[in-house]
Amino acid sequence: MELELRHLKVIRAIAEAGSLTRAATALGLAQPALSAQLRRIERTLGGALFERGRNGVRATPLGELVLERTRIVLPAVRELQQEAARFARTRRQAERLRIGGTHGPLLGALVDRLAGAAPTTTVTTRASWSERELADLLADGRLDFALAGTCGSAAPPGAPHLAWQEIAVDPVFVMLAEDHPLALGREADLAALADEEWACVPGDGCFADCFTAACARAGFTPRRMYETDTASCVHLVQVGRAVGLCRATFPPTPGLTTRPLAGTPLMWRHLLGWHPGSQQPDTAATLLTQARTAHARAAARSDSYTNWLARRGDPDTALR
Template sequence: MELELRHLKTIRAIADAGSLTRAATALGLAQPALSAQLRRIERALGGALFERGRHGVRTTALGELVLERTRIVLPAVSELQREAARFARTRGEEGERLRLGGTHGPLLGALVDRLADAAPGTTVTTCASWSERELAEMLTEGRLDFALAGTCGSTPPPESPHLVWEEIAVDPVFVMLADGHRLARGREIGLAALADEEWACVPGDGCFADCFTAACTRAGFAPRRMYETDTASCVHLVQVGRAVGLCRATFPPTPGLAIRPLAGTPLMWRHLLGWHPAGQRPDTAATVLAQAREAHAGAAARSDSYARWLAQQRPAPEAAPRPAHATAPGTGSISRGQGVG
């Protein structure tokens, strides 16, 4: 096996975490998979890099040598990637191109569609990932120009000290039920009424699963089995009555599904757009952000359940309608360079 940069990143992650368990969590891997990968790396390097103990791992002499090199190699390669991406963009060698990344959800496709009209001479390519951290890393390394990500409630984005994160919108989290479900005809559903259900949602590396469990605990129950899978599989599990799904309020109307708000709005989801300021002109960033907000507004307008929920939030009949991209109290744009997906 030839040593690759990702192997060096794995070694660094294990050393920083101090244990395979914590490193596996940080890397989004199962511990057995990380242990197997470490064994392959150690065979390639000719010896053990870590000593395992009850309280975690400790680097061997060989491990210290390798770690010393990673402290030089990894920053150097990352800076090379960033400089090359900025140079190519400045010189126009790649032509007019936007590389967009995004997590699951309808906004990525809607943004691509709007940019095709707003900038018809620009080639737009996309990259999808369930991991907000991976998208942030790709932005930092210059492999993406912009990324659509999200966080639970007011949770900050993945730590990336050089990135800009701007808020697109804040949505309530709704539930999707099979059309024939006993609660599908209600205008909103109390979380406690779903205590006996199994659940489905798409995966992520933020705190949403913990926040959902905490909301269930406040409602007086512990959630049963959770199926974490892709959007199409979640929809199927709901349509056949296997599970109740968790989704953003902008989830598009789908045959066989009823999308309903949760009473009291126990969970919120914040949509964010991220980019590296050194690699983007301010006018380009402003255009993409504006189009992302319009894409969200369009998705919200197509959802009858979301429109009803928004109408219920009006404090008085004469109040102006709340815009689809209005934010929850206490939220707003995130200042640049704070390292706060």
């Protein structure tokens, strides 16, 4: 018989209990079965480990030697098991990323970047109109990272408990039907759109209030606002029902064009968030780099955005 780890645990249990009867109870064995197992262990080790007496058992010199080794071996094995479990959890986390995001092309672009940069990582996504919901999912550990945004300099959701890093800051553009009178201009004056109906995607931040305030500064109160999904917004713009509000990175779409608003009255800040207690700094840094690259490439595909940057004399803005 070869000595096994379970045999060392039996020896330690007998020494700690001080008797075979009490040790058998602690190990959940019958006392005769424990006695037989101890005899097999002693034959394997070449001598008696315990002296049996009326008051229990006492370790022999050989037993003391073995017990001394168990005090080293058993904690070391337990520590090895704990380290292996931590490594396995970290490995599983490294092979899986759960990313949440609001509407817009940035989430898909980030998934595409990760597919090329980390092909063995399984990426799952969850979309939500609510920045607060995404923040709650991060805080609860149900998401690893989230792409969200804020209007201007507004505080990100869940800011005291979560880490948020800026990906980029974009102007808010308008979506116009390609035959709209303002579609041929370089930019659209907000006051010139006073009689339009509007379309945008919903959210629970302050964007609606900021838009209303911008309209008030331009001298009007906006008419009906359709808050709906991106595809519906596009349709409403294409058929001339409404003018849409969108991020400057909105991709080229048949039947419509995007134009900056004169004076840039509205800005949108893209953010990447995570829970600092759940993510390694290098993982967060990698995701942030990939998100910034994804944004830069999305910006480069928008002619109206690149033209706007060129007119400002800051062509590298979208690459930061």
